[in-house]
Amino acid sequence: MDQIHLMNVFVAVGENESLAAAARHLDLSPAAVTRAIAGLEEQLGVKLLLRTTRNVRLTEAGSRYLDDVRNILTSITEANEAAAGVNSAPKGNLSVTASVLFGKNFVMPSIVSFLRNYPEVEVSAYFLDRVVNLVDEGVDVAVRIGHLPDSSLKALRVGQVRRVLCASPEYLMKNGVPQHPTDLLSHSIVAASGISPRVEWKFGGADEPTTVRMKPRLTVTSNDAAIDAVTSGLGICRLLSYQIAAELTEGRLKIVLADYEEEPWPVHVVHRESKFGSSKVRNFIDILAANLRAHPHLN
Template sequence: MDQIHLMNVFVSVGEGKSFAAAARRLDLSPAAVTRAISGLEDQLGVELLLRTTRNVRLTEAGTRYLDDCRGILASIADANEAAAAVNSELKGNLSVAASDAFGKDFIMPCIVKFLNRYPEVEVSAYFLDRVVNLVEEGMDVAVRIGHQPDSSLKALRVGQVRPVLCASPGYLARNGLPLHPADLLRHTMIAASGVSPRVEWKFGAQDDPTVVRIKPRLTITSSEAAIDAAVAGLGICRLLSCQVGNEVGDGRLQLILANYEEAPLPVYVLHRGNKFGASKVRKFIDLLVEHLRTHASLNAGQAMQERKHELICA
C-alpha cells in the first residue's frame, strides 16, 4: 500500500481515537481503514493501536509514530505548496500563536502590515495564555517568552524581556519604597496570572535567589487589568518589562527593586523549520523577526534600563 496513504489513515485514527470517525473524515469505508492500519502494523512489525469494543488507544510506539507521521505529512504538504504556483503568489492561510497581551501589542501590528502587503493571504491569530504545540495544533509560527527546551522546532531569538516590579508613584508615596524583597511582605500585592502565577517570587541570581512568599490581595488573569490596578494605586505588581514600558515611560508606574531583578527572559520566534516551507510562512517570519528585533522594548531596553537606575533612590 502507498506509505503516505497509510500514514494519513493512521494519523486520522490516532487523532480521533476512532476508526469510524477516520473513515468519515477520509471518505473511506470502515473496512478500508481497518485494512490500512493492519497493513501498516504488519509492515512495521509493531502494534500501534489498542482496540477494544469501546475505544481505541495509542500504544507507546503508536504515540511516537503519530508525532513522526504528523511531521512527515506536514513536510510533504509544505513541499507540494513550495512547488505549486499558488506558493509563489502567497495565497492561503497562515496561523500564528502568541500569548494574549504580547500578541496584541507586538504581533498584531506585524500581522496587519503583512496582510496589507499580501492581499491573497488570510491569517489566523491565536493569542492564548498557554503554550501552543505547533505540530499537534497545526500552527505555522509561534512567539514564546522564556528558555525553550530542546525540540525539533527552529528558534530565532528576537530580543529579551525582564520580570519587573512596579507601582504607582501615589502608592509608593503613601506606603513607602521597598528597598529589599522582604519589604514586600508589608505591602499590598497584585498577582497577574501567566506572568507571576506562583505564590513564591524569586529575585536575583538563579543559582542563589532570594525567595519571598507573597499573599496577593488581588490575583487576576489579565495582565492588562493588573496594570490598570497598579496604575490606580492599589499595590505592587510583577509584570514583564515589555508590558509596562509605556506606563513607566510616562511616569504612571515606577520600577522598584531593580537591583534584585531576575535574569532577562529571551523571546523567540518558533517554526517547524522545514526546508520546503511555504513562501507565505518564510515571508511572514522574515517580517516578524525584523519587526521584533528592531523593537525598543525587546532589544537592549535602553530607555527602561536607564530609567530603572534613576528610579532606585534611597
Template sequence: MDQIHLMKVLVAVGELQSFAGAARRLGISAAAVTRAIVALEQALGVKLLLRTTRSVRLTDAGSRYLEDSRNILASIDEANEAAAGINAAPQGNLAVTAPLLFGKAFVMPCIVDYLQAYPQVDVSAYFLDRVVNLVEEGMDVAVRIGPLPDSGLRALRVGQVRRLLCASPEYLEQHGVPAHPQALAAHTIITASGVSPQAQWRFGPAQAPTLVQVKPRLTVTSNDAAIVAASAGLGIARLLSYQVADELATGRLRVVLEAYEEAPWPIHVLHRESKYGSAKVRTFIDRLVEHLRAHRYLN
C-alpha cells in the same frame, strides 16, 4: 505496499479513530484500510492500533509513528509544492498565537501589514495569557516569553524583556521605597496570574536566588488589570517591562528593587515547519522576526 500509502492510511485512521472514516477520507474500501494497517504492523513488527468492535485507539508506538508520519508526509507535500512553484504566492489560513498584551502591542501591527501585503492569506490570531500547544491546537506560529522547554519546535530568538516590580510615585511617597526584597512584607502586593502566578517571588541570579513569600492583597487574571491597580496607587505589582513601558515613560509607574531583578527573559518566535516551509508561514515569520528584533522595547 507503498510506504507512503501506508503512512497516509495510519494517519487517517489515527486522526478519525475509525477504519470506515479513514476509508471515506482516502476514497478506498474499509477492507483496503484494514490490509494496509496489517501490512504496516507486520513490516514494523509492532502493534500500532488497539481495535475493538466499538473503538480504535493508538498504542504508544502508534502515537509516535503517527506523528513521525505526519511530519514526513508534510515534508513531501511541501517539497512538491516548492518544486512546482505553488509556494511562490502565500495563500490560505495562518494561525498565530501570542500573549495577550504582547500580541495586541507588537504582533497585531505586523499581522495588519502582512494581510495588506498578501491578499490571499487569512489570519486567525489567538492572543492568550497561557501556553498554547502548537501541534494540538493547530497553530502555525507562536510567540513565547521566558525559557523554552525542550521540544521539536523551531525557535528564533527575537529579543528579551525584564520582569520587574513597579508602583506609582504616590504609593511610594506614602509607603516608602523597599530597599530589599524581604521588605515587601510591609507593602501592599498586586499579583497578575500571567506574570507571577506563584505566591513565592524569585529575585537575583538563578544560581543563588533570593526567594520571598508574598501575600497579595489583590490578585487579578489579566496583566492590564494589574497595571490599572498599580497606576492608581494601590501597591506594588510584578510585570514585564513591555507591559508597562508607556507607564514608565510617562512617570505613572516607577521601578523598584531594580538591583535584585532576575536575568531578562528571552522572547522567541516558534514554528513547526519543515526545512521547506509553506510560503505563508515562511514569509510571515521573516516579517515578524524583523519587526520584533527592531523594536526598542524588546532589545
C-alpha cells in the same frame, strides 16, 4: 497498499481516537479504515492501536509513530508545494500565536503589514496566555518569551524583556518604597498568575539569589486586570517590562527593586518549518523579526 494512504489513515485514526470518526473524516468506509490500520501494523510488525468497544487508544509505539508520520506528511506536502511553484507567491492560511498583550501590541502590526503585502494569504491569529503546541495544534509561527526547552522547533531570537516589580506613585508614597525583596512581606501584593493561595518570587542572579513567598491580596489570571489594579494603587505586581511600557512612560507606574531583577528573558520567533519551507511562513517571519528587533521596548 500505498504507504502515504496508510499514513494518512493512521493519522486520522490517532487524532480522532476512533475508527468511525476517521472514516467519516476521510470519506472512507469503516471497513477500509480497519483494513488500512491492520495492513500498516502488519507491515511494521508492531501494534499501533489498542481497540475497545468504545474507542481506540495509541500504544506507546503508536504515539511515537504518529509524531513521526505527521512530520513526514508535512514534509511531503511542502515538497510538493515547492515543486509546483507555490513558494513563488505566498498564498493560503498562516496561523500565528502569541500571548494576549504581546500579540495585540507587537504581533498585530506585522500581521497587518503582511496581509497588505500578500493579498492571497489569510491569517489566523491565536492570542492566548498559554503555550500553544505548534505540532499538535497545527500552528505555523509562535512568539515565545522566556528560555526555550529543547525541541525540534526552529527559533530566531528577536529581543529580550525584563521581569519587573511595579506600583503606582500614589501607592509608594503612602506605603513606602521597598528596599529589599523581603520588604515585600509587608506590602499589598497583586499576582498575575494562576489562582493559588501563595506566590513565590525569585530575585537576583546566581551569586545572591533571594526567594520571597507571599500571600497576594489579589490574584488574577489576566495581565490587563493586574495592570489596572496596580495603576489604581492597590499594591505591587510583577510583570514583563513590555506589558507596562505605556504606564511607565506616562508616569502611572514606577519600577521598584530594579537592582534585584533576574536576567532578562529572551524573546524568540519559533516555527516548525522543514528544510523546504513555505514562502508565506518565511516572508511573515522576515517581517515579524525585523519589526520586533527594531522595537525599543524589546531591545
